Amino acid sequence: MRTGRPPPAPGTVVVAVAATVVLAYGGLRLTLGSDPSPAPTVDTRPTALPALPVIPVEFDGVSLEVYLQAWLPAGSRDEFLSSPVLRDRDFARSVHDWMGYWTGPASLWFPEFLERMAALGATVDSALADHGLPPSLRYLPLIESGYAPGVTSRASAVGLWQLMAPTARSLDLEVSPLVDERRHAERSTAAALDYLVDLNDEFESWFLTLAAYNSGPTRVRRLLRQHAPGEPRTDSLFWALREHFAPETRAFLPKLYGAMWIASNPEPYGFAQPSEDRLRFELVHVPDQTTLDVVAGAAEASYADIARLNPEFVRGITPAGREVSLKVPVGHADAFEVNYSRLAPERRVTFVEHVVRSGETLSVIAQRYGIRTAEIRAANPSVSALRLPVGARLTVPVAPEVEAER
Known part of the structure; x- marks a missing residue:
């Protein structure tokens, strides 16, 4: 992580804020001084995440909670936006550093992240609502994979949610030489959210939950036993113990918030707002081993579209001896059914x-x-x-x- 106070990217809105300030957003004005205490009572189950307020890229001495109070009523915040850690200025400083990263060195590829989130974000939003999870978690794949279903990390984590193979298999995802369901947007999302639910049931705090998601639950359990036995498991506990975590895990939450703050309202930070162009498809079925180029021909679609819609077939071929479902572009399923039914079995594989x-x-x-x-x-x-x-x-x-x- 880059330290210090990075300069804002071109087009970034920078607001100078003193110890006591007045913020004006439209018709709303609020005088801000020290952080409020105690935290307000909030409704932790909103179904949509609003755009976050525009704040300086450089740290200005003001906590994130102060800005949120000027912008969002308590009932429109989820657990992440109502965390008591948002009143901590050191946490705010780290988030601002990451905002500098996203608008600075990462500004070359962050627009691609936003474009892919525009295509797949609705899928994640729907799954989060089905699981009763905080809407802010839609930004977790943004920092994990840039919303790229086929990406593989140096540690061999794969997919939107960057799952390791043993974890994926424990969640009933197929990881085999021909099929890797970590690359399947819907199935990997459902599995990752099941995993997050289990972690949160154990650690009782979303900050500790994401620390366990990033570094593994065994490490977090051991750290809590060593440094905080018997302590209530809270977001504040994670932040108090942050120096005991590995650097990547220590930075994970500030990194998430920095990306969330910009991606929820990208234009003031110099990024275009992508259109919400949800990836749309129809499902078809193949009864036995078939190569994706044959699927494309039968569906009268481009190979590139078929491969993009079905990245879980890592060698471009479906497994032998079993029926599988594939995605084809909307409007192409009928053509596929007619054309595929005319193919002799020996013509289904062109490898x-x-x-x-x-x-x-x-x-x-x-x-x-x-x-x-x-x-x-x-x-x-x-x-x-x-x-x-x-x-x-x-x-x-x-x-x-x-x-x-x-």
């Missing part, structure tokens, strides 16, 4: 077919095509690696043009 030669093993064949042995096994479940007959025909999950280059 490379490899004829086994004498002395070849699955590992040798995999190395030739630059893929893993497990991927060949998944594409050919009836083939035994121990008894690989010469002349056997294997489906190799790589595009035909790859073979043409070899």
Whole structure:
């Protein structure tokens, strides 16, 4: 994390605020001095998150709670916007630093994050409402993955919610050589929210919950046993213990709030407001192994659209021996049903077919095509690696043009 007071990006609104200030938003005026105490009683179950007030990118000595009081009535705040930590000026300083990051170095890619959130945010909002979770959590995928379903981190976390494979499997998501449901927007979102519900039931604080989500619940349990045995589990406890957390986890909440503050109202900070263009699709079903280019042809849609809608099929082919659902652009399902029904089974797969030669093993064949042995096994479940007959025909999950280059 970049420290200090970063300069605001071009177009950023900067407001100089003294110890006692008067804020005016439309017809609302409020004189601000020291932080209010105690915190106001709030309704913690709003169903929509309003745009947050425009605040300076540089830290001005004013807590986030002071700004929120001038802008949002208590009943329109969720748990994140009513946390007592928002009255802490050190927390505000960290959030402002992250606002400087998002409007500074990250301003090159933050617009893409906003565009993808405009396409997938409604899906997340709906799932949050179904789970009874705070609307502010719609910004968690923004900092985790930039709302990119196919992104993989250096630690091998994958998808919108950056789930590790063991966690994903424990949440009943498929993670296999051909299918990775961490890349499926709806299924991964439902699984991630189930996980957040379980974590929050245990840790009883959204700050501690997200610390556990970021670093793993075992680390948070151990830290609480060592440094705060018997203490009530609150947001304030996380902030009091922050120096005991790893730097990434310590910065996780300020990073989230910095992104939330800008993304909820991006134009004053120099970013265009993307249109709410929700990703729309229809579901179709394929009864057996099929490559995505065949799906595209049958649906009379572009391959790029089919691949974008179905990123969970990591090799561009569905598994053998089972029916799966796929997404096609709206208006293309009927064409798919008609065209696919006319395809002979042997025309549903267009990937490379490899004829086994004498002395070849699955590992040798995999190395030739630059893929893993497990991927060949998944594409050919009836083939035994121990008894690989010469002349056997294997489906190799790589595009035909790859073979043409070899």
